[in-house]
Amino acid sequence: xxxxxxxxxxxxxxxxxxxxxxxxxxxxxxxxxxxxxxxxxxxxxxxxxxxxxxxxxxxxxxxxxxxxxxxxxxxxxxxxxxxxxxxxxxxxxxxxxxxxxxxxxxxxxxxxxxxxxxxxxxxxxxxxxxxxxxxxxxxxxxxxxxxxxxxxxxxxxxxxxxxxxxxxxxxxxxxxxxxxxxxxxxxxxxxxxxxxxxxxxxxxxxxxxxxxxxxxxxxxxxxxxxxxxxxxxxxxxxxxxxxxxxxxxxxxxxxxxxxxxxxxxxxx
Amino acid sequence: xxxxxxxxxxxxxxxxxxxxxxxxxxxxxxxxxxxxxxxxxxxxxxxxxxxxxxxxxxxxxxxxxxxxxxxxxxxxxxxxxxxxxxxxxxxxxxxxxxxxxxxxxxxxxxxxxxxxxxxxxxxxxxxxxxxxxxxxxxxxxxxxxxxxxxxxxxxxxxxxxxxxxxxxxxxxxxxxxxxxxxxxxxxxxxxxxxxxxxxxxxxxxxxxxxxxxxxxxxxxxxxxxxxxxxxxxxxxxxxxxxxxxxxxxxxxxxxxxxxxxxxxxxxxxxxxxxxxxxxxxxxxxxxxxxxxxxxxxxxxxxxxxxxxxxxxxxxxxxxxxxxxxxxxxxxxxxxxxxxxxxxxxxxxxxxxxxxxxxxxxxxxxxxxxxxxxxxxxxxxxxxxxxxxxxxxxxxxxxxxxxxxxxxxxxxxxxxxxxxxxxxxxxxxxxxxxxxxxxxxxxxxxxxxxxxxxxxxxxxxxxxxxxxxxxxxxxxxxxxxxxxxxxxxxxxxxxxxxxxxxxxxxxxxxxxxxxxxxxxxxxxxxxxxxxxxxxxxxxxxxxxxxxxxxxxxxxxxxxxxxxxxxxxxxxxxxxxxxxxxxxxxxxxxxxxxxxxxxxxxxxxxxxxxxxxxxxxxxxxxxxxxxxxxxxxxxxxxxxxxxxxxxxxxxxxxxxxxxxxxxxxxxxxxxxxxxxxxxxxxxxxxxxxxxxxxxxxxxxxxxxxxxxxxx
Numbered sequence: 007x008x009x010x011x012x013x014x015x016x017x018x019x020x021x022x023x024x025x026x027x028x029x030x031x032x033x034x035x036x037x038x039x040x041x042x043x044x045x046x047x048x049x050x051x052x053x054x055x056x057x058x059x060x061x062x063x064x065x066x067x068x069x070x071x072x073x074x075x076x077x078x079x080x081x082x083x084x085x086x087x088x089x090x091x092x093x094x095x096x097x098x099x100x101x102x103x104x105x106x107x108x109x110x111x112x113x114x115x116x117x118x119x120x121x122x123x124x125x126x127x128x129x130x131x132x133x134x135x136x137x138x139x140x141x142x143x144x145x146x147x148x149x150x151x152x153x154x155x156x157x158x159x160x161x162x163x164x165x166x167x168x169x170x171x172x173x174x175x176x177x178x179x180x181x182x183x184x185x186x187x188x189x190x191x192x193x194x195x196x197x198x199x200x201x202x203x204x205x206x207x208x209x210x211x212x213x214x215x216x217x218x219x220x221x222x223x224x225x226x227x228x229x230x231x232x233x234x235x236x237x238x239x240x241x242x243x244x245x246x247x248x249x250x251x252x253x254x255x256x257x258x259x260x261x262x263x264x265x266x267x268x269x270x271x272x273x274x
Numbered sequence: 275x276x277x278x279x280x281x282x283x284x285x286x287x288x289x290x291x292x293x294x295x296x297x298x299x300x301x302x303x304x305x306x307x308x309x310x311x312x313x314x315x316x317x318x319x320x321x322x323x324x325x326x327x328x329x330x331x332x333x334x335x336x337x338x339x340x341x342x343x344x345x346x347x348x349x350x351x352x353x354x355x356x357x358x359x360x361x362x363x364x365x366x367x368x369x370x371x372x373x374x375x376x377x378x379x380x381x382x383x384x385x386x387x388x389x390x391x392x393x394x395x396x397x398x399x400x401x402x403x404x405x406x407x408x409x410x411x412x413x414x415x416x417x418x419x420x421x422x423x424x425x426x427x428x429x430x431x432x433x434x435x436x437x438x439x440x441x442x443x444x445x446x447x448x449x450x451x452x453x454x455x456x457x458x459x460x461x462x463x464x465x466x467x468x469x470x471x472x473x474x475x476x477x478x479x480x481x482x483x484x485x486x487x488x489x490x491x492x493x494x495x496x497x498x499x500x501x502x503x504x505x506x507x508x509x510x511x512x513x514x515x516x517x518x519x520x521x522x523x524x525x526x527x528x529x530x531x532x533x534x535x536x537x538x539x540x541x542x543x544x545x546x547x548x549x550x551x552x553x554x555x556x557x558x559x560x561x562x563x564x565x566x567x568x569x570x571x572x573x574x575x576x577x578x579x580x581x582x583x584x585x586x587x588x589x590x591x592x593x594x595x596x597x598x599x600x601x602x603x604x605x606x607x608x609x610x611x612x613x614x615x616x617x618x619x620x621x622x623x624x625x626x627x628x629x630x631x632x633x634x635x636x637x638x639x640x641x642x643x644x645x646x647x648x649x650x651x652x653x654x655x656x657x658x659x660x661x662x663x664x665x666x667x668x669x670x671x672x673x674x675x676x677x678x679x680x681x682x683x684x685x686x687x688x689x690x691x692x693x694x695x696x697x698x699x700x701x702x703x704x705x706x707x708x709x710x711x712x713x714x715x716x717x718x719x720x721x722x723x724x725x726x727x728x729x730x731x732x733x734x735x736x737x738x739x740x741x742x743x744x745x746x747x748x749x750x751x752x753x754x755x756x757x758x759x760x761x762x763x764x765x766x767x768x769x770x771x772x773x774x775x776x777x778x779x780x781x782x783x784x785x786x787x788x789x790x791x792x793x794x795x796x797x798x799x800x801x802x803x804x805x806x807x808x809x810x811x812x813x814x815x816x817x818x819x820x821x822x823x824x825x826x827x828x829x830x831x832x833x834x835x836x837x838x839x840x841x842x843x844x845x846x847x848x849x850x851x852x853x854x855x856x857x858x859x860x861x862x863x864x865x866x867x868x869x870x871x872x873x874x875x876x877x878x879x880x881x882x883x884x885x886x887x888x889x890x891x892x893x894x895x896x897x898x899x900x901x902x903x904x905x906x907x908x909x910x911x912x913x914x915x916x917x918x919x920x921x922x923x924x925x926x927x928x929x930x931x932x933x934x935x936x937x938x939x940x941x942x943x944x945x946x947x948x949x950x951x952x953x954x955x956x957x958x959x960x961x962x963x964x965x966x967x968x969x970x971x972x973x974x975x976x977x978x979x980x981x982x983x
Contacts, residue, residue: 019930022902030849068814098841098851098876100819101883104897108814108886112893119900122851122881239811 007038010045016083016145018117025119028136043136046143051268053085053142053149054255057163060173065199066152067106068238069173074107076244077148078115085141086110087134088120088152098122103152117146135166168267169194169254174216176200176209195232195250202237209235228261229254276310283307299555300510300708303674309666319565320669324659329564330672331660332618333583338656344621345646346423346587350375351633351740352396352747354410362414369643371453372415373423373623375399376433378861378912382888383429383470383803386751390890393917394861396747398633399425403751404758404798408436409443418446422453423498423587428470430457431479431786432802435793438491442794454495454544454587457483460521460692461500464701465507467815467863467887470803473693475778475810479785480525481532486786488538497525497543498587504701505548506593507866508709511559512675515566516682517692517701518545523570523683524692536574540581549614550591551606557662558671560586560617565676566683588614589623595630597941597960598725603627608645615655616662622646630961632739632943633913699816706820706869713870714827717964726962739943744917755798762796770795771805778809815887819869824965825877834878834966840973841879850881852976854905857885857894859922862912867940867961871907874965875972891918895925898934904976905956907968910940916950923954935975939968 008027012020027039060066067088074084088103101120110116119137138149153163164170172193196216201209216233232250236243258264283292295307306313314320319328325335347369350357361372376399379391385403386395395401402408412422417440426433434455441448459476462469469476480497487496501509501518509517522543529539547563549556564584571582590610595603604627611624624642626634634642649655662668682704689695696702712721719727770792777783785806792802828834845851856872858865865887876882883901885894898906908919919938926934938950939959947958956975959968 018896019899022900026850026902032849035849098821098879099881100821100872100876101881101901102819104901105884105886106814106816108889108893111886111897117900118897120883 008042010042013046013140013144014049021117021140021144022119024140025121025133025137028133028140029121039136043139046140050139050142053138053147054169054251055138055149055167056151056251057167057170058150058152058173059163059171060199061175064173064175065238066173067103069197069199069236070150070152071107071110072238072241073244073247074110074116074150075113076248078110078113082148083115083146084110084117084148084150085138085144085146086116086118086150086152087137087141088118089123089134090120117141117144134163138166164192168258168264169251171195171197173197173199174212176205176212178212193231194229194254195234195247197243197247198233198235199238201235201243202240228263229257279308299552300712301512301555301675301678303555303671303678305554305671309670311666314666314669314673317669317673319672320664324663327582328568329583330561331663333564333585333620335659337618337659338615338650339659342650342656343615343619343646344370345643345650346371346373346621346623347639347643348373348375348423348425348589348623349634349639350400351398352400352742353750354400354402354407357400358411358413358415361411364643365415365420367640367643368647371421371423371621373425374411375425377401378468378863378914380433380799381426381428381468382861383432383799383807384861385755385798385800386748387755388800390888391861392748393744393859393914393921394912395751396742396744397913398862401747401751402433402436402799403755404796405436405439405443405793406754406758406796407751408433408440412440412444416446417441417444417453418450424453424455427456427459427462428468429799429803430455430459430483431789431806432793432797432799434483435786435789435802436799438790439794448490449492451491452493452495454498455483456498456500456546457496458498458500458521458546460524460696461503461518462863463696463813463815464504464517465509465705465866466503467865469813471806471810472813473696475806476813477524477528477693478781481528482785484525484529484539484542485532485534486784487542488534495542495544496539498546499525499543500546502546502548502589504705505550505591507705507864508712508870509705510708511552511555512678512682513701513704513708514547515559515563515675515679516686517705518547519563519566519570519679520683520686520692520695522567526571526574527691530574536571536576537578537581540571540574540576541578541583544620545584545586547586547588547614547619548591549588549610549617549619551594551610553609553613554667554671555675556610556613557617558668558675560588560614560619561662561668561672562675562679564618565672566679585620587621587623588617588619590614590625592625592629595625595627596723596725596962597630598962600628600631602724603630604641604645607642608649611645611649612655615649618660628739630941632941633742635740703820706866707823709866710820710823710870710873711827713874713965714824716962717966718827718831723962727964739945741943741945742913744914758796758798766795767792767797767801771797771801774802774805775808778806819872819876819884821873821876823877824870824874828877828966833970837878837966837970837973840970840977844973844976845879851879852905852973853881853883853901853903854907854972855883855885855894855898855901855903856907856909857889858887858909859885859889859891859894859918860910860912860914861888862910862914863887864911865909867911868907868909871909871939871965871968875907875969878966878969880969891922891925894922895929895931898926899929899931903934904979905935905937905972907937907939907972910938910942913941915940915942916946919950919955920953933979935972935979937968937972937975939963 008024090101099122103120141149198209198212213233292307296304319330324332378394380402384391484496487494499522501514504514567584568582590607607624624645626638626642628638686695715721722728774788777788872882935956938955
């Protein structure tokens with residue numbers, strides 16, 4: 007079965023098998039999964055958990071491909087949990103995320119695991135949180151959870167991550183209406199992707215529009231959401247993304263909101 | 275009269291009406307049992323004559339009665355020496371031109387010593403790393419006399435530069451060069467995936483080549499807009515027509531934007547269509563293509579009549595060839611060749627019968643060539659211009675195809691042109707959906723193919739196979755590359771490459787001119803490509819997959835239902851769906867098979883992971899391990915399977931993933947099976963295996979393997 011020692015040493019195969027076990031719906035597997043989680047629990051909690059969402063086609067995978075390489079180059083270990091919706095008809099699904107993470111997939115410091123989201127809207131399953139814990143036990147200090155922006159899933163991701171990134175299309179600010187408000191209230195950082203070439207000006211305008219919209223909203227939190235721009239293709243703006251993430255963590259730790267959120271998450 | 279005929283049908287068939295016999299083509303055209311003058315009387319083009327607009331009846335007034343089509347066989351393999359020998363042989367046996375096939379690393383702008391291309395070196399064509407290779411390739415073949423066609427798109431700049439420098443060093447005047455470079459990058463993004471840079475800089479290169487050639491190589495054909503690969507990838511005739519012509523239109527728009535006059539370059543554009551087994555439709559397609567192109571180009575107000583003429587090369591369908599009973603393919607190819615000729619093609623390549631199994635051998639290539647010779651000399655086919663003209667059926671069918679293609683072209687125009695449509699994935703999506711539907715129809719035996727779903731002949735004679743000794747070619751190329759690099763002035767090469775990189779940053783510079791400078795100094799194909807990549811970047815495909823299309827066709831079939839139940843019970847026993855990673859390795863970008871298979875497995879209830887195309891075995895092994903798949907399905911069509919699959923098995927072993935089962939599909943010669951199976955491959959599926967059979971088979975192995983967590 008799964009060698010906890012191997013898992014803790016960062017053995018890729020052990021981690022992969024452990025996630026399979028967590029995701030299994032067989033009763034005996036579930037029981038065993040619980041035991042496994044209990045035994046690794048002391049070694050969890052030491053990653054920066056990042057939820058990444060956005061509508062299909064906005065460039066989530068490409069964003070992760072570029073940003074992930076940056077993190078790994080600076081010595082981090084990154085796990086990416088990508089959740090794909092299953093086909094409602096057959097129950098099977100096509101998981102194509104890694105086709106857009108070619109270079110990241112090649113790096114030793116990266117572990118990428120797409121998971122079919124069985125019977126859940128938009129993506130995040132109960133097991134996602136447990137998978138995060140396993141990645142942490144295996145020594146990954148950054149964990150990305152990528153979901154399809156289908157509305158409800160965002161709320162779930164938000165409950166299991168430290169920070170919530172929402173990627174947006176240049177030009178999407180023009181239709182900034184009530185429907186977006188829900189996501190915006192959850193987002194800690196909004197990133198206008200594809201800020202390159204002909205889209206550059208449009209992306210900057212979109213950034214301003216979102217900033218204006220955010221000014222109208224009330225924030226009970228100590229953090230006022232930021233709107234950034236980046237280009238995954240031209241590798242621009244990522245230093246800023248990283249700095250903002252670090253700033254977010256620092257402010258959260260100072261204000262105590264960080265610990266509070268984490269406490270809620272530890273309930274398995 | 276017509277009423278009496280209907281009555282006669284009724285009586286002959288015990289009560290059936292003509293409507294009961296009509297059938298719908300994949301393009302959605304209803305083919306009737308009988309056509310009469312009512313079906314064609316209102317068509318304007320019916321009155322036109324060959325050599326006159328809208329050219330439905332042919333681009334020349336006399337057509338084959340004076341000069342038959344050019345027999346142009348596409349070939350090239352392993353090393354420049356081997357290919358050269360083959361070309362000289364072809365020319366001495368009556369071949370009328372050379373058509374060069376390059377290996378995939380060359381097409382993707384990699385030198386043979388680039389890590390990650392080893393298995394593909396010399397496989398599907400000749401490996402060219404520098405002008406030294408090109409000089410050997412054309413040794414003894416005077417380039418000012420023999421017309422050379424080069425199937426090159428991605429690395430068009432350095433390859434065309436090698437060709438020009440070779441001609442110079444042969445002592446030819448370059449303005450006399452006549453030949454063709456495919457240079458059709460747009461279709462690479464739609465189907466074949468043999469691109470290097472993203473769409474926008476890629477089109478800049480196409481225009482750059484047109485510009486340079488217009489000035490310095492006036493008789494050279496700068497662009498061969500290709501629909502062939504779309505048909506091979508599953509497009510129906512209307513899609514092939516529409517997207518090819520829409521691509522042509524996009525190139526024209528770009529060239530005009532770059533300051534060229536339509537009459538300067540349009541007469542040097544040519545086309546390349548595939549011809550499959552749908553006999554009537556294929557003839558009508560070529561007629562419709564000429565009419566549509568005339569209409570499209572006329573919008574740009576050309577003065578030269580040649581600007582709106584659609585001249586085309588055709589090739590018989592590779593996809594229609596079966597690995598079962600391969601000699602039947604001779605018959606298929608003959609029929610397809612006839613359709614191409616009756617449609618009025620300017621040149622033709624006929625496939626070798628064994629190409630669904632391996633590369634052509636000397637004898638199979640000869641039969642293919644002879645097919646055309648016989649058509650030209652023994653049948654009388656060439657004696658009449660457009661013999662189908664005036665046929666009510668053919669004129670009506672031509673018109674129907676024109677209408678359907680126009681609808682598809684409009685969809686592209688409404689997006690603002692092909693580049694946007696490609697970015698949105700529109701043509702790709704339509705072609706892939708069509709490919710999966712076609713596969714489902716064949717698997718369901720709605721479309722008959724002898725040997726595949728009708729009368730399988732199990733005891734086949736052992737075929738003769740041409741095998742390229744990849745290791746040898748590889749060593750050979752590495753040696754020559756080292757020689758080239760030692761005997762050149764590195765400083766000068768570096769300067770030339772730097773100049774190229776700088777020029778790429780400035781819109782107005784002509785890149786081909788600077789590429790020729792670099793190639794003359796013995797820069798390699800890979801170095802030139804890299805110099806441009808620094809500015810342009812390398813394109814990453816956005817892979818989308820269609821699901822639901824295959825299963826839809828089968829949902830009421832008993833054996834399919836059993837498979838779905840089988841998948842469910844596996845899932846129940848294991849606690850999760852069976853999971854398979856579908857992969858393309860090496861430089862082979864033909865992903866039709868992989869896509870069709872992925873859809874079939876997902877529709878049956880598998881969770882299907884896709885690898886990026888152009889992956890190497892190590893990446894696949896890592897992905898399989900992290901995703902904890904039960905199985906890997908490799909699709910291989912370009913002959914690199916042995917090197918790559920054996921490396922994959924080794925990589926899986928070394929990381930302890932012995933529980934992952936490996937399956938192989940595609941073109942794998944029988945003589946390789948034993949070695950691969952012995953090494954650990956579970957099963958090998960030939961190109962015409964029904965998808966449901968693959969699913970069933972894989973599931974059986976998974977159940978037997980019974981690997982629990």
